[in-house]
Amino acid sequence: MAKFSFPAIRPKAFFSGFFHEVSIYFQFLYNYVRLRGYVWFSKFELGKDVIVDLLYKRRGKYTRPFLHFGTIALVFVVITFGPYVLEQRQKENGQENATVVINSAYAYSNDLSTNESDLVKSFRGGEVQTYTVKDGDTLSSIAQTYGLNTDTLVWENSLDPKGALKPGQQIRILPVDGVRHKVQRGETIYTIAKKYGLDDSEAQRIVDYPFNEFKNYETFELTVGETIMVPGGVKPNETVAPRAAVASKLTPDAGSVTATGQFVWPAAGRITQGYSFYHKAFDIANHDGGPIVAADSGVVVAAGWDASGYGNKVMIDHGNGYETLYGHMSLLQVQVGQRVSRGSVIGQMGSTGHSTGTHCHFEIRHGGVLENPGNYLK
Numbered sequence: 001m002a003k004f005s006f007p008a009i010r011p012k013a014f015f016s017g018f019f020h021e022v023s024i025y026f027q028f029l030y031n032y033v034r035l036r037g038y039v040w041f042s043k044f045e046l047g048k049d050v051i052v053d054l055l056y057k058r059r060g061k062y063t064r065p066f067l068h069f070g071t072i073a074l075v076f077v078v079i080t081f082g083p084y085v086l087e088q089r090q091k092e093n094g095q096e097n098a099t100v101v102i103n104s105a106y107a108y109s110n111d112l113s114t115n116e117s118d119l120v121k122s123f124r125g126g127e128v129q130t131y132t133v134k135d136g137d138t139l140s141s142i143a144q145t146y147g148l149n150t151d152t153l154v155w156e157n158s159l160d161p162k163g164a165l166k167p168g169q170q171i172r173i174l175p176v177d178g179v180r181h182k183v184q185r186g187e188t189i190y191t192i193a194k195k196y197g198l199d200d201s202e203a204q205r206i207v208d209y210p211f212n213e214f215k216n217y218e219t220f221e222l223t224v225g226e227t228i229m230v231p232g233g234v235k236p237n238e239t240v241a242p243r244a245a246v247a248s249k250l251t252p253d254a255g256s257v258t259a260t261g262q263f264v265w266p267a268a269g270r271i272t273q274g275y276s277f278y279h280k281a282f283d284i285a286n287h288d289g290g291p292i293v294a295a296d297s298g299v300v301v302a303a304g305w306d307a308s309g310y311g312n313k314v315m316i317d318h319g320n321g322y323e324t325l326y327g328h329m330s331l332l333q334v335q336v337g338q339r340v341s342r343g344s345v346i347g348q349m350g351s352t353g354h355s356t357g358t359h360c361h362f363e364i365r366h367g368g369v370l371e372n373p374g375n376y377l378k
Contacts, residue, residue, distance in 0.1 A: 196233030311353025
C-alpha cells in the first residue's frame with residue numbers, strides 16, 4: 001500500500017499569502033462601505049432638504065401639532081412622576097403639603113403668630129364650603145355655626161332673608177364675612193372696594209386677605225376672571241352696616257417713660273380694618289395723615305424700612321412683656337434705642353410697603369403673640 005504524504009509548507013510563504021488575502025478583504029470592505037455610505041448619506045441629505053423646504057414653505061403650519069404633542073408629553077410626565085416626587089418632598093419636609101398654604105400670605109407673614117384654631121380657620125379661609133340644610137336649620141343657626149353674619153349667607157346664595165330653608169338645600173359658606181367677586185376687565189381693587197361700600201383706605205382689606213392673588217404684588221394688579229374675597233364688603237343696594245369705631249383722640253402723656261400697661265390710641269382716624277385670623281392688627285386710616293404716637297412708654301427697638309410689607313415701621317418694647325408695632329409710616333421721628341413716653345410723636349401716618357392708602361397699621365404683642373388691640377385700647 002502506497003503512503004500518502006502532505007506537501008511541505010513554508011511558513012514564510014504561508015503568512016505572506018494570509019496577510020495578502022486579509023488585505024484584499026479589508027480593501028474590499030472599505031470600498032463597499034464607502035460606496036454604500038455615500039449613497040445612504042446622499043439619500044439622507046436629499047430627504048432632509050425636502051423636509052426643510054416643506055417646513056420653510058409652510059412655516060407655522062406645524063407649530064400647533066408640535067405644541068400639542070409637547071403639552072401631552074408634559075402632562076404625561078407630571079401625572080406619572082408627580083405623585084412620587086410630591087411624596088418624596090413631603091417626607092423630606094416632614095409635613096403635609098397643605099400646611100404650606102398658610103405661608104402664602106405675602107404681607108406680615110414673617111411676624112404673624114397663630115395657634116391651632118387659627119390654622120384650622122385659615123385653611124378653611126381659602127375655600128368655599130357647601131352645607132346641606134337639615135331639619136330645624138335656620139340662617140342664623142348656620143351663620144352662628146360658621147362664625148358668620150346672616151347677611152353673608154344671604155348675599156352669597158341669593159336667599160330671601162325672611163324665607164324658610166328647605167332640608168337638602170345646598171348653602172355655600174364663605175370663609176369670612178363679606179362678598180365674593182369675579183374680576184371683570186378694567187377693575188382694580190379700588191373700584192371693587194367702592195362697589196361693595198368700601199373706600200380707598202378700606203381696599204387694604206382685599207390686599208391683606210392672604211388667599212387673594214395678584215398678577216403683580218407691588219401694584220395689586222388683578223387677573224380678569226379670577227374670584228377674590230372682599231372682606232367686610234356689602235352687596236350693592238343693601239343696607240350698609242355701621243362703620244367701625246373712630247379713634248378721635250390722642251391722649252399724650254409725656255411725663256414718664258415707664259410703661260403703664262395701658263395703651264392709648266396711636267393715631268386719630270377711622271378703623272378701616274379690624275382684628276382677624278389673617279390680620280392681627282388694627283388699621284387706623286386718616287385721609288389727611290397726621291402724627292402717630294407711642295401707645296405706651298418704652299424703648300424703640302426698630303425704626304426703619306421693613307421689606308416684609310410694613311414699609312417704614314417703628315417697634316417699641318415697653319419692658320413689661322408687651323411690644324407695639326406701627327407700620328406704613330411716611331416719616332420716622334425716632335431712632336433705635338431712644339426712650340419714648342406714652343403719647344409722644346414717633347412718626348407720621350403714610351402708605352409705604354404693602355398699603356393701598358394712608359393709614360397706621362397697629363399691633364400689640366404680648367410675649368411675641370399678636371393680641372387684639374380692641375382688648376387694650378380705651
